[in-house]
Amino acid sequence: MYVDRAVLARSRHGKVACTGCHTGIARLPHEPKLGRAACATCHQREAKAYADSIHGRGLAKKDADVPTCQRCHGEHDIVAVKESASRVQPLHQAKICMECHADSRITARHPEMPSVLVIRAYGDSVHGQAVTKKGLSVAPTCTGCHGTHDLKPADDPGSPMHRENVAETCGRCHQGILAEYRESIHAEAVAKGVKEAPTCTGCHGEHTIAAPSDPASKVAPRNIPKTCGSCHAAERIVRAYGLATKRGETYADSFHGIASKFGNREAANCASCHGFHDVRPSSDPRSRVAKANLPATCGRCHPGAGARFAEGRVHIEKTWESAPGVFYVRTFYTWFIGGLMVCFLGYMAIEVYGYRRRRRQAGMDRGGQR
């Protein structure tokens, strides 16, 4: 192996002696084949984290496909992570991961690896775009969410992407949102171990995460009813946790629902009234849809809405119990329209009958005279 001294001199380890890493050398000239560089001598913390990671565990099992320190960081050309020349500098770090995770030979040998399609979706996500389009080095790349040396699959409780850790992980950047989310009924349920309760990714998606202004986003105004509905209209979940029923269909039938469905972005969706990160049940006095807070909540779009307006139910069903006035009007018109139709058609039938009868009679009279 040839080592370019100039490259080594520019590297982070330029001042480290060869034997600092290649500790196995006892005499010169050394053996042609050297042992693995002893990174752990200095980088103890990283080495320890790595040993417990999914990659490190693979290495312990002598899996040749798992990345070692050099695979990600480089060898004699190693530079500090924050330098743009670094292989794992945030702006191009994703590419390094993809060298293995998009390699079909490797994924074929490891069916437990996540689908490359899922991973690739990251490139179009708001995070991926922030890195590639905006050049934001603070936007999360793979390691930003999944961890670096200690990287573990999301179903491992030690993973920053395990459902109990997701909020804290996202909250490292989205601090204000995390503070709001902690107040929500969803966070409460996640903490209690409710498997279905949404954490950040439950509503925003994972690798596909997009800004609410993106029409494809799961939290775009038009898609919100569907996103909330994936749990709140799921019979199994609604029944298991005693959630209010028919929220989605009563909304879809309302002015707000119809306007939203046909592309009006101003029309209220679930989140407009219930809040989103800090969503709480109406029984909670802190909720935006608590009885006392309704005038203020409606008033955000309808400045006139007063306390009187908030009387009665918002999500009304087609039943007498839910909305007696509407029910009576509906029932009245069903009978009225039906009755009107019968009267009109009956009248016409009688007139046509009389007309034909008179014609027949006139014909008979004429026939009689002839």
Place this chain on the structure above:
Amino acid sequence: MKTSDRSTGASIQRFTLNERTQHALLMGSTLTLLITGFSLLFHDLPIGRWLLWLEGGVAGRGLIHRWAAVVLMTVCAYHVAYILFTERGHAQFMHMRPRSQDVRDFLQVIRMNLGQPVERPAFDWFDYRQKFQYWAFAIAGATMVLSGLVLWFATQAMAVMPKWVFDLLAVLHGRESVVIFLLLFVWHLYDVHLRPEVFPMDWSWITGRISPSDLKARHRAEYERLRHAGSIDAVE
């Protein structure tokens, strides 16, 4: 025969140009309101979605609906003024007032059609069918205008009304539109197009005129009155 005396100068004016214009505007605005309203009422059906798309989405639909409502309300307001402040309008309106005779006429027509030995009633300038049409549309229209205005100015109305009133009015506005649809497309179109006496169409809404023979056949009382006054000659 009918065509010939319609073309002669002997025909009688039934509706002035002013009245025909009122009718045309009312017809245009009501049709627009029905189409744009039904696209919302039937938003779940393909026809509703297609209409909504055609009207430029919910926003465009709302805009067209409200402008048509402005036209309708203007025509209605003008019509009230026309009744109150013009001699002709007032006279026409006086003919339109419901009388107990209308009920008797109605029953007599039914009996006649069912074969009982009764004569066709001698209808006046407006018969009971036309009066029913006028008053039913007036009541239904007023309901629509009032409920529509509340829904239009929802934000202002919210200050004084509870939400259940809106829910109720929204349903009422939708259902009443079906009543209006029946009133126009079943009753009125039958009355002016399909009825054997007028088929294929009573032309007076366009020409504004009625021939003496038609007048005699359809509005005998008025015909007799005019003949006695010497305004028209007798027809066979």
